[in-house]
Amino acid sequence: MYKAIMIGGSAGSFQVVANILGVIPRDIEIPVFLCLHRLKHVRSGFVEALSLKSNIPVVEPFDKEPIKAGRAYLAPANYHMFIELGNRFALSTEEPVNHSRPSIDLTFITAAQAYRNKLIGIILSGANRDGSFGLKKISEFGGLTIVQDPKDCEVKTMTEAALQLTKVDHVFTVDKILDYFRQFKFTNT
């Protein structure tokens, strides 16, 4: 039923993402996109760290790379990551948005346009407002929206901004998010 999962986060989100990747079904039939704020000059290490406990391969896509199911794709350092027509990635070096490159808003907006109501959007702990506009777009297209409970966040700015802008479907603690991923049937049919 859903065709992709889109996760955005910043400060305090790394461990949550690692835990999600650790419970996600190995046979998940859809792609997972990760847009996480990161140091722009550190190119390596992030994928390796997320891969340690992950049930599915974690990769940083190249420009124009075709999107495949059953993989987690991490937005590369110092690039914006777009979901382009034809089920491919497109990268960009245009100006930062919300002081961020990659910008969660830009990845979310392009994913919302590509997957419409077949997208799950999740905002996790973070220290700025990036992602709130993108989550609103996912909601407007009829996708499912989930925000980590601000009380449960290491840094709550990002989740509070998202909740201000959008009436989301679920506000979940990390434990609830993990339960959700354990139980959900992510099939394409």
Place this chain on the structure above:
Amino acid sequence: MDYSLDFEIGIVDFRNIIKVIKDTYDYDFTDYSLISLKRRFEQVIQLHNLKHIDLLIDRLREDKLFFQTFLQEIAVESTEMFRDPSLWRYMRDELLPSMLNESSKLKIWIPMCVSGDELFTLAILLKEQGLMNQVDIVTTCLNELIISHIKSGIFKNYKIEVSEDNFARYQGKGKLSDYYQRINDQSVRDSSLIKNVEFIKQNINFDNSPQDIKLILCRNQLIYFTQNLHDKVLKVFSDSLRTGGHLILGVKEQVGLISSKYFRLINETESTYKKI
């Protein structure tokens, strides 16, 4: 300026803008990546307050000077100087020394130059290494506005901090601030660094590309093209390069399946290829 993410143009308007540019100026943007180009159009529309698309289309059709400004504004410039410091270290410590062993001058082409960040970075590297006289640089740009902007040396202030950080990681000899001055609100790079650079105006069809090139530095520009145009341009690059010459792409770019017959990957981390 800050652009609103809320302003969007429809796909029909997007196609109409491309059509009027093609019909009036014979510039064909059909094979540009849709999302990026559409975003650039949306930003220029906001910048000039032309939210009625008909106004933009009339202006593009009738105002040739505006079209030149438009071309400059939709081009995406590189993000900073010494982006990916390890690439510049690799060029300084391995790639350039291996290429300079040859008898003739090393001819380097920087295509689709927009901000000059990569050009000035290369020039600083060469100056620090005392190699300026052994290298010829040719730069191609879409129009005269872009050329004069690069020659002016003007450098956006928001890029300074990250460029300084990069330069420290590059482990240059001096300081990056040796090569630019703050003048009022602007930073201006030392234009003597590029006084011997040859600037050529080149349209988006890559007509009259320079020949006999040993190194092409084209990082993060082909990402704005579709696969089709990307492969056409790589054929142009292949024709321009001497056998054994090198091509450097952005770290998240690949030549791809079709063009892999022209190029062999020699450094995966720094996306460096050798022409077969």
